[in-house]
Amino acid sequence: MANILVEQADFVRVIKVNRPDKLNALNIETLKEFLKVAQSAKEDRNTRAVVLTGAGDKAFIAGADIEEMNKMTPTEAKEFSDLGNNLVSTVENMGKVSIACINGYALGGGCELSLGCTFRFLSEKAVLGQPEVKLGIMPGFGGSQRLVRFLGKPKALELCITGRNIDAEEALILGLGNRVYSKEDLFPKTLEFAKEISQLAPIAVRYIIEAINRGSECTLREALDFESHLFSLCFATEDMRIGTTAFLKKQKPNFTGK
Ligand code: HXC
Numbered sequence: 001m002a003n004i005l006v007e008q009a010d011f012v013r014v015i016k017v018n019r020p021d022k023l024n025a026l027n028i029e030t031l032k033e034f035l036k037v038a039q040s041a042k043e044d045r046n047t048r049a050v051v052l053t054g055a056g057d058k059a060f061i062a063g064a065d066i067e068e069m070n071k072m073t074p075t076e077a078k079e080f081s082d083l084g085n086n087l088v089s090t091v092e093n094m095g096k097v098s099i100a101c102i103n104g105y106a107l108g109g110g111c112e113l114s115l116g117c118t119f120r121f122l123s124e125k126a127v128l129g130q131p132e133v134k135l136g137i138m139p140g141f142g143g144s145q146r147l148v149r150f151l152g153k154p155k156a157l158e159l160c161i162t163g164r165n166i167d168a169e170e171a172l173i174l175g176l177g178n179r180v181y182s183k184e185d186l187f188p189k190t191l192e193f194a195k196e197i198s199q200l201a202p203i204a205v206r207y208i209i210e211a212i213n214r215g216s217e218c219t220l221r222e223a224l225d226f227e228s229h230l231f232s233l234c235f236a237t238e239d240m241r242i243g244t245t246a247f248l249k250k251q252k253p254n255f256t257g258k
Contacts, residue, residue, distance in 0.1 A: 003030040004037055009191060011048040011198035013041045020056030026109050027065035035087045042094040048198035051190055052117060053101040060102040061110025084109055084141035088116035092213060095206040097197045101190040102126045112141035118209065122168040122177040123186040129165035150176065201239035201255040
């Protein structure tokens, strides 16, 4: 792959956008490569957590590629938006934990991709924002719609309309960031967390993600019903017996993923 690097560390897959000279901006080729890699991570039973990050020390992803967008027709722009949305939704619904390891700028499409992740871990130097309005466009990889669900209408409107950037501290206060680390600690701490998560029962983790993702889109009554069904399905897993038995025997569970 020209623009994506992939590494496997035990049950954790690390996916890195590798266009540091363009601050890892997402062009069509990169989006297509990323989508393939995300789909393969979704299908791989030996991948239980995924870390997404950007190459270099300046940027996670500084947005969609502005040079490429500059020449797009409306039809091409729609296809581009659909491709990005497909990627973010694939990450969001991978059925495993995804962590955006935000080592610098996460702007426009970069911020939008991070919103599809289960968690966002930030370096102290991280900068997030939806600056599309300054280019005469608007978010197109789901940013306006996920931000309103994450932050509520007043903040989503403010961030998308002003296009102002926020730093790590503000992102943490708003709840967009889950953790903030020094630049040096960010990647090792993220990997450590991903490895810890990958020791948990993967089917239970998947059901929790599904319950929260789908449940937040339907009525409370439907969502409670859905949760109850997923809860009962956990009892069909080996891991449920392993986890509860280990507790009763005061032992550490060794989950099998079955
Ligand atoms: C293409 C980009 C880019 C981008 C940076 N570069 N961001 N190229 N698309 N989104 C390129 C620059 O052109 C430059 O290339 C190189 O990366 C280094 O960037 P500089 O601007 O020289 O770095 P710096 O001065 O440190 O400024 C960093 C920055 C700035 C503040 C992040 O690059 C910036 O404002 N970038 C654009 C951010 C943005 O507007 N993102 C949203 C895009 S719209 P050269 O060749 O000159 O060295 C979007 C829409 C999503 O994401 C939805 C689509 C459907």
